[in-house]
Amino acid sequence: MTFLLRFLLFVAAFYLLRKLLNRLFGKRVASSGRRARPATGTRKEISGQTVKDPQCGTYVATSIAVPLQVKGKTYHFCSTQCRDQFLREADQSRPSVA
Ligand SMILES: [Zn+2]
Numbered sequence: 001m002t003f004l005l006r007f008l009l010f011v012a013a014f015y016l017l018r019k020l021l022n023r024l025f026g027k028r029v030a031s032s033g034r035r036a037r038p039a040t041g042t043r044k045e046i047s048g049q050t051v052k053d054p055q056c057g058t059y060v061a062t063s064i065a066v067p068l069q070v071k072g073k074t075y076h077f078c079s080t081q082c083r084d085q086f087l088r089e090a091d092q093s094r095p096s097v098a
Contacts, residue, residue, distance in 0.1 A: 055082035 050059045058078045065076035066083050070090070077083040 051076040053078045053082055055086045058082075 049062045053060050054075055060078040066080050068075045068083050
């Protein structure tokens with residue numbers, strides 16, 4: 001019975017030690033470990049890069065911009081409103097040839 005008790009004490013001590021180490025080095029381990037990367041299909045753009053919103057002229061970071069692909073070209077907008085407005089004007093400017 002004393003053997004079991006000693007074993008349990010050992011396990012408990014080991015567990016507490018690990019918990020303490022995790023608390024001390026947890027942050028460092030988390031940051032140096034695998035970094036959470038947004039799983040976007042395309043990674044042609046580096047996050048933090050700024051592009052000009054063709055609609056309002058605002059410079060916006062690609063990581064937070066609203067992307068729109070038109071004929072293989074990617075536009076970035078500061079908001080969905082700008083994107084929708086851009087699409088609307090593109091439709092209006094297009095000559096309606098039957
Ligand atoms: Zn805009």
